[in-house]
Amino acid sequence: MFNPLYSASGFVVGGLVGLTGVGGGSLMTPLLVLLFGVHPATAVGTDLLYASITKTGGTLAHAARCTVDWRVTRRLAAGSVPAAAVTLFLMSRLGHSLDAAAQLITTVLGFALILTAITLVFRQKILDYFADRVGEFDERRVRPLTVLLGAAMGGLVALSSVGAGAIGVTVLLMLYPRLPVARIVGSDIAHAVPLTLVAGLGYWILGSIDWGLLGSLLVGSLPGVMIGGFLSARAPDWVLRPILATALVLIGGRLAL
Numbered sequence: 661m662f663n664p665l666y667s668a669s670g671f672v673v674g675g676l677v678g679l680t681g682v683g684g685g686s687l688m689t690p691l692l693v694l695l696f697g698v699h700p701a702t703a704v705g706t707d708l709l710y711a712s713i714t715k716t717g718g719t720l721a722h723a724a725r726c727t728v729d730w731r732v733t734r735r736l737a738a739g740s741v742p743a744a745a746v747t748l749f750l751m752s753r754l755g756h757s758l759d760a761a762a763q764l765i766t767t768v769l770g771f772a773l774i775l776t777a778i779t780l781v782f783r784q785k786i787l788d789y790f791a792d793r794v795g796e797f798d799e800r801r802v803r804p805l806t807v808l809l810g811a812a813m814g815g816l817v818a819l820s821s822v823g824a825g826a827i828g829v830t831v832l833l834m835l836y837p838r839l840p841v842a843r844i845v846g847s848d849i850a851h852a853v854p855l856t857l858v859a860g861l862g863y864w865i866l867g868s869i870d871w872g873l874l875g876s877l878l879v880g881s882l883p884g885v886m887i888g889g890f891l892s893a894r895a896p897d898w899v900l901r902p903i904l905a906t907a908l909v910l911i912g913g914r915l916a917l
Contacts, residue, residue, distance in 0.1 A: 666873055667880030669695070674884025686776050688877065689769060689821045690911045698873070700765040705863025706870050707821045710877050712857040714885070715849050722846030729839060729847045732832065735803060736851040739810025740817070741858050747818040748862035765819055770916025772822040777908035779830045790834045802835050809835070810851070817852075818859045825852075 673687045688710070692703035722728045779786070797805065809831050816822065825848070832844045839847075863869055 662872060662879075663876045666696070666876035670877040670880030671884040672880075674881030675888035677881075677885055677888060686773055686822050686825065686908060688881075690773065690915060692873075693766065693769070694911070694914065698870070699868070700762045700769070701863065701866070701868040702870050702873075704765055704769070704819070704821045705860060705866070705868040706874050706877070708817070708856045708860035708863060709869060710874055710881070711821065712853055712860055713878065714881065715852045715856065719846075719850040719853055722842075722849060725842075725846075727840075727842040727846035728850045729836075729843050730850070732806065732836065732839075732844075732847040733851045735806040736810035736813070736828075736847070737854050739807040739812075740814030740851065740855045741810075743811040743814030744818040744855060744859040745862065747815045748859065748866070751819075752866055766915050768816070769820040769822060770912040770914070772816055772820045772827075773908045773912030773915065776822060776826045777905035777912065779826045780905040780908070781902060783826075783830050783833075786830060787833055791837065794834075796837055797835060805835055806832075814855060814859075817855055818862070821856075821859075 669691055670688070673691065676687055689703050689707045692698040692707070693700055698706075719728065809828070813828050816827075828848050828851075829844055832839075832848060833841070836844060860869070
């Protein structure tokens with residue numbers, strides 16, 4: 661059933677996504693688990709379908725501005741979609757409703773949030789270190805590495821709904837240093853659509869989707885994203901990102917330990 665508290669939470673998370681660009685899974689999934697007591701599998705599955713809907717709009721916007729490199733998107737999807745399907749199949753063998761599966765999802769989610777926080781704060785230092793020590797890969801190595809990155813993201817996203825945003829963009833900037841950042845971001849968002857859709861449908865098959873929750877989140881988050889995007893030009897990024905990263909580390913530690 662429709663729940664206005666979920667809509668209010670969706671509005672807040674949508675606003676933060678619009679302000680900072682951080683993926684909604686990094687904020688919404690732990691909020692559902694810790695604040696509302698939603699089962700981890702249901703929180704992840706519902707958030708994945710929610711992400712597939714919202715990121716479709718983002719993909720259309722980037723495609724209209726020609727800021728999607730479909731070559732990169734196809735390479736990522738070639739690794740991520742099969743990896744997500746295999747991960748969900750293994751979860752079905754484990755039994756997604758068991759305490760062991762819930763603990764696995766919670767632990768992976770916690771570490772994914774901490775990793776996201778690190779990339780938020782230290783992205784430029786990581787990129788500079790990589791450029792100095794490794795340099796630029798040739799095309800023959802970039803393609804398989806991109807597919808491998810997609811596979812890693814597919815497994816991580818299927819277990820936690822986190823990983824296709826800040827983490828994926830940071831690694832893509834290492835692999836494609838000549839691509840403009842806008843095209844990297846657009847390609848990552850476009851790739852997240854099939855990934856989150858396939859993973860979300862997998863959770864639906866497993867019986868871990870709350871449709872009332874999904875509708876409530878969409879009602880609040882869509883206007884929140886638009887308002888947050890409008891305010892982002894007025895909010896200092898150097899203040900927002902450290903605060904958000906600190907919150908992710910605290911939440912991630914709470915979930916992982």
